[in-house]
Amino acid sequence: MPVDAVVLFLRERGHDIKHPEILGLPVTTGRSERTIDRAQEQLTEALVNGDEDLCRGIVLDAYLANHRLSTICDQVICRAFQSIGNLWSCGDVEVFEERRACEICVSVLHELKRLIPSPDKSAPSAMGGTTNGDPYTLANGMVELVLREVGWNATSLGCGLPFDSMQSAIERHRPQLFWLSVSVIDDAPCFVNGMNQLFETARSSGTALAIGGRAIESEIRQNIRYTSFCDLMEHLDGFASSLRRSTTSPG
Numbered sequence: 001m002p003v004d005a006v007v008l009f010l011r012e013r014g015h016d017i018k019h020p021e022i023l024g025l026p027v028t029t030g031r032s033e034r035t036i037d038r039a040q041e042q043l044t045e046a047l048v049n050g051d052e053d054l055c056r057g058i059v060l061d062a063y064l065a066n067h068r069l070s071t072i073c074d075q076v077i078c079r080a081f082q083s084i085g086n087l088w089s090c091g092d093v094e095v096f097e098e099r100r101a102c103e104i105c106v107s108v109l110h111e112l113k114r115l116i117p118s119p120d121k122s123a124p125s126a127m128g129g130t131t132n133g134d135p136y137t138l139a140n141g142m143v144e145l146v147l148r149e150v151g152w153n154a155t156s157l158g159c160g161l162p163f164d165s166m167q168s169a170i171e172r173h174r175p176q177l178f179w180l181s182v183s184v185i186d187d188a189p190c191f192v193n194g195m196n197q198l199f200e201t202a203r204s205s206g207t208a209l210a211i212g213g214r215a216i217e218s219e220i221r222q223n224i225r226y227t228s229f230c231d232l233m234e235h236l237d238g239f240a241s242s243l244r245r246s247t248t249s250p251g
């Protein structure tokens, strides 16, 4: 049986996992607290200490406890990075510790991708990334996972994409959904212009445009066009689930 099917079975039945190493999971799987608040505190500490196995175990335990990926992303991983950002700005965490935490997180997100059941061949497609000058990889990786969990065939195009290349991707692949994660805006007028052109391309291709990220402040939002703005992965989870139902429902 493939590992994603075994993990799905364990999640749905709430069974404990006795020998995680047989499934290629870290030996710490099944040892950490399954409550979300405690998981966030444990993850912050494990990330700062660079304990990759423990980080993988904490996140996988939350997943095996049947928490939605969007909840794990918002309430465990994102909050852990907020704490790390605060510790860094107070000088209590070194730059190398923060960077190492990001590396670990990227590998944990890859591992989660392996454990989510693959979308059906007939699943609607989604793609997206971050724009020019935006190096923030984590939120972008999370969007891909959250969409896959709700049955989308989601593919990240990566970070630092020029707007015209995103338009080409939409025209060539005509995905039902395109996302943009925006953590940095270098040049607001250029961003607004790029977004509005992207929206026009998306509209003429029948593609919904979902955006989110800390850099989209209300003044920017008022000047750009999009289909859905999400503060959280949990919002995307709800939006993408209902869009998927309307995309795939007969008639």
Ligand code: B12
Pocket: 073, 074, 077, 078, 081, 082, 083, 084, 085, 086, 089, 098, 102, 133, 134, 135, 136, 137, 138, 139, 140, 142, 143, 179, 180, 181, 182, 183, 184, 210, 211, 212, 213, 214, 230, 231, 232, 233, 235, 236
């Ligand atoms: C990791 C990190 C970096 C790394 C990122 C590496 C990487 N591989 O991604 C790097 C090294 C690039 C970096 C650089 C800098 N950083 Co930095 N960084 C962070 C940190 C610690 C975590 C960011 C992160 O990834 N969080 C996890 C993600 C998942 O959370 P999120 O971005 O908030 O996303 C959530 C929502 O916004 C939403 N969302 C986001 N995108 C989308 C998209 C869609 C479609 C949807 C639905 C939802 C959604 O869902 C997410 C989950 O809830 C933050 C601290 C913090 N509070 O976030 C500081 C932070 C953002 N950085 C900060 C600073 C100061 C910098 C630097 C200026 C430092 C420097 N002197 O060089 C540079 C600037 C770089 C640049 N070009 O702008 C400050 C920003 C302060 C400010 N007010 O602007 C922060 C807040 C730290 C702090 N407390 O001071 N940083």
